[in-house]
Amino acid sequence: MRRKLAAGNWKMNGTAASLAELEALKSLLPADTPDVVICPPAPLLFRATQAAKGTSIRIGAQDCHMQASGAFTGDISADMIADTGATYVIVGHSERREAHEERDRDVRKKAKSAWAADLTAIICIGETLEDHEANNTLDIIAGQLAGSLPGEMTPTNTVIAYEPIWAIGTGKVPTLDQIVEVHDFIRERITTRYGAPVAELIPLLYGGSVKPDNAAMIFQAENVDGALVGGASLKAADFGPIISALAKS
Template sequence: MRKLIAGNWKMNGLVSSLAEIEALKGLTGSAACDIVVCPPFTLIDRAVRQAVGSPLSVGAQDCHAQANGAFTGDVSAEMLADSGARYIILGHSERRVSHGEDDEIVLAKVRAAHRAGLTTIVCIGETRHERDEGRAIEVVNEQLAGSVPGETDSRNLVIAYEPVWAIGTGLVPTHEQIEEVHATIRKGLEQRFGHDGRAVRILYGGSVKGVNAAAIFGLRNVDGALVGGASLNASDFAEIVLAAT
């Protein structure tokens, strides 16, 4: 399965940051994986133009569930697709925690993104408290079932497992823990979507860096990574990308 490396810039990036995309193009020309950069809304259109002639795709970080309407400050999936985005991150733990997005809200946004022709990177994962209680697998199964619509397939769905306690902390689960959760996700996808569930890519997200990327990519059912802070620097992100090839 061809790996996917996605960079989530979060609320970072000005016009000057587009230089990182230009640098990334030069550093990853030999990459044998799919590469996605997800900048803030304000940079999507320019990032798409910057990525022309390269293997890079551009994605967004969120959308509203409705196609249009009186929703001040929101952006629809159709608007993002119109700007040239091809992917979208939905259900990130920072949205679930800080904006109160539950599985029902994430599910509606995933359907909206599919309606607009975007490929969704749906994030699921447990908190430290939930893992300490021994509920990690239960939480992941619940989020997978509640956040992914039945009318989907491997062409427009990617799952990202993000242990919330590992995001930006420098902490990384053991290889055994990563494999256990990814195997659980794969089983859930196969139960819902049959043979096509084997083709859905499952990314790992949480303190992925150049020094640990190759080892993580070598684990079973790890089909790439969702990268946060390291994606803001072209050299750091390219090191992770090249570890997947």
């Protein structure tokens, strides 16, 4: 049975005072809670892992370098992330792909680096508005899956997050039918490449303007196992209802 996962990406938001939201989130988690991951900015990783001790909340980073160490000023390695106590890392987010010109092969190398440090990689894929409007979504997703996923992927070291770029932070959300089409396609592609035993257990997340008022609708899709949430994860009062909706799905 696939695990359900609610992951919160704080992006470049938050200071030490923001960790109070972790304390608030603890009291909002349902009794039968799905897996919950919070990905704060790198300077907060260690303090976040300390704040989450004794709870079901796990901490992840927002990116890692593809190399374990070296002359890469300003970067952070997967080993450094693991040393903070964090257990997850996001790789291939569209904001990294676009603003930092990361390619599929870069994402693939980062995922391998994460695994080498015993981190679970949340690998992001998604199409632009231009591709969406040109009906190229599935072609783009197929290419990103082929290029970004290492051959050694397993259900314990990888989560895949589909985030249509045109829906991130815009308030626009695909219809349920559109979400179902893409997530079913992703599952089929993984099945073809890795086999049904692996594909059936890989969690697939949806991301892109997920909010308390649309989460239940999104989680109706059979192949949506959770969400990668941006802005709504910054406040426990917003993220808590999303987690509860996932628990009920």
